[in-house]
Amino acid sequence: MxxxxxxxxxxxxxxxxxxxxxxxxxxxxxxxxxxxxxxxxxxxxxxxxxxxxxxxxxxxxxxxxxxxxxxxxxxxAGLSIEEIDEIFEFRAFVEAEVMRLAVPNLGEDALAAARRYCEEFSRETDSARWGEINRSFHYSLYAASGRPYYLQIVRTSLDRIDRYLRAQLTLTNGVMRADREHKAILEACLNGDASLASRLTRDHVLDAGRSLVAFLKDQRA
Amino acid sequence: MxxxxxxxxxxxxxxxxxxxxxxxxxxxxxxxxxxxxxxxxxxxxxxxxxxxxxxxxxxxxxxxxxxxxxxxxxxxAGLSIEEIDEIFEFRAFVEAEVMRLAVPNLGEDALAAARRYCEEFSRETDSARWGEINRSFHYSLYAASGRPYYLQIVRTSLDRIDRYLRAQLTLTNGVMRADREHKAILEACLNGDASLASRLTRDHVLDAGRSLVAFLKDQRA
DNA sequence: ATATTGTATATTGGATCCAATTTTTCTAAC
DNA sequence: GTTAGAAAAATTGGATCCAATATACAATAT
The missing domain is CATH 1.10.10.10 (Winged helix-like DNA-binding domain superfamily/Winged helix DNA-binding domain)
Incomplete structure (x- = not known):
């Protein structure tokens, strides 16, 4: 049978x-x-x-x-400005390290997937989808780090502040800058430059954090 | 009234x-x-x-x-050797950073408390208490970092592997080395040397991880 | 004797019910 | 009309009950 x-x-x-x-x-x-x-x-x-x-x-x-x-x-739960700031600082710290660890292991498939997400992010006009694509882009690269525990931590950290980030991306044209930074990160990965990719990732997260905090301070005042 | x-x-x-x-x-x-x-x-x-x-x-x-x-x-839950290894690597990475951030903020009280825990750890003969005192020592220093989110993450990471660590401390005389390392870390803190304290903390955690992994590999083989 | 089938038991996930307490609404006095 | 107090409604945490399913074991056939 x-x-x-x-x-x-x-x-x-x-x-x-x-x-x-x-x-x-x-x-x-x-x-x-x-x-x-x-x-x-x-x-x-x-x-x-x-x-x-x-x-x-x-x-x-x-x-x-x-x-x-x-x-x-x-x-x-609502987060104070200080809490949001700290979480961004932490994310920048951890994600930069994950990126550094990932670069040497990036294969054809991962790079191709990242490129697709990067382009999709550029093209997407529906603001509701930016957050999702953004996650996919970064995770497609991070996955190569071979560090599931780090990634789990990154995920829960991102969960806490993602909704603020989405609002900010939508309201302040942060996508333009994010898009540029994504391309630079992808480029560094394609060149196999781990330390550059790591530094760019750190700055990418810190940038987002800074504009979000500025945005929220303004909004809450 | x-x-x-x-x-x-x-x-x-x-x-x-x-x-x-x-x-x-x-x-x-x-x-x-x-x-x-x-x-x-x-x-x-x-x-x-x-x-x-x-x-x-x-x-x-x-x-x-x-x-x-x-x-x-x-x-x-049981953890594989690989998972334990990764969690130690992560802890070393994060705790070193927390230590670095803490040193400039360490006041008299925190240093005095850390010294007390350090001495208590040296003197303690009941192996069941080592884990607790060890935590207290490190946290009394980490608290000065002013990074509650980082500390929450450190706590959940330590939760995952603490029981293995306790067993290893007890069974392999790891306390001797841990004690030496605690004193060195405390010394660096007293001297206000953030980068040394950070590096020593990193090595302290990595050391513990290495001997634990070696111990477990032996035990599980 | 061994493999297969059926049944009893153990165990979990969820539904319904109850007790404790907060919040809201109503009533009455001023 | 406003305010104090009492009654009613709302809401949560926990207890008990029920349905679904896995495991253990006995009964049966080969």
């Missing part, structure tokens, strides 16, 4: 689904900072009970995306 | 209590790698239901301390 193998992988649990959806909504800024998240309301939205919702909220809290208070519920 | 301020902080929820207890037990190695954690059994130990236990397990999983599988339960 011969049968086509079918992937019967376990369907994700309700808690996983809720977690992923809420994480995405927060990261992309669809849930505004300070917004109240009621367990019951979310449970109804996902056609489930409060139990998996609570589990999802608990996970989000561990990652600093929400804060909860008993009898009051969960709110999307 | 004048009242003594009383800390009426919300009593920790059952889930918090279970989480803290399990985290501590895993970090300190009281729960062995691969050990099965049954929700029911834990719930009985804490005189509670499975609901808060599940929440605690979910949080632990987010931090990589356990893995869970449906219908099978949770097991204390």
């Amino acid at each position: 011969k049968l086509a193998a079918v992937d019967v992988r376990q369907a994700a649990s309700a808690a996983d689904i809720v977690y992923d959806a809420l994480r995405k909504a927060i990261i992309e800024g669809d849930l505004a900072e300070g917004e109240n998240l009621r367990q019951d309301q979310i449970a109804q939205m996902f056609n489930t009970s409060r139990i998996p919702v609570r589990e999802a909220l608990s996970r989000l809290e561990q990652h600093g995306l929400i804060t909860t208070e008993r009898y009051k519920g969960a709110v999307v | 004048k009242l003594a301020a009383v800390d009426v902080r919300q009593a920790a929820s059952a889930a918090d209590i279970v989480y803290d207890a399990l985290r501590k037990a895993i970090i300190e190695g009281d729960l062995a790698e691969g050990e099965n954690l049954r929700q029911d059994q834990i719930a009985q130990m804490f005189n509670t239901s499975r609901i808060p236990v599940r929440e605690a397990l979910s949080r632990l999983e987010q931090h990589g301390l356990i893995t869970t599988e449906r219908y099978k339960g949770a097991v204390v």
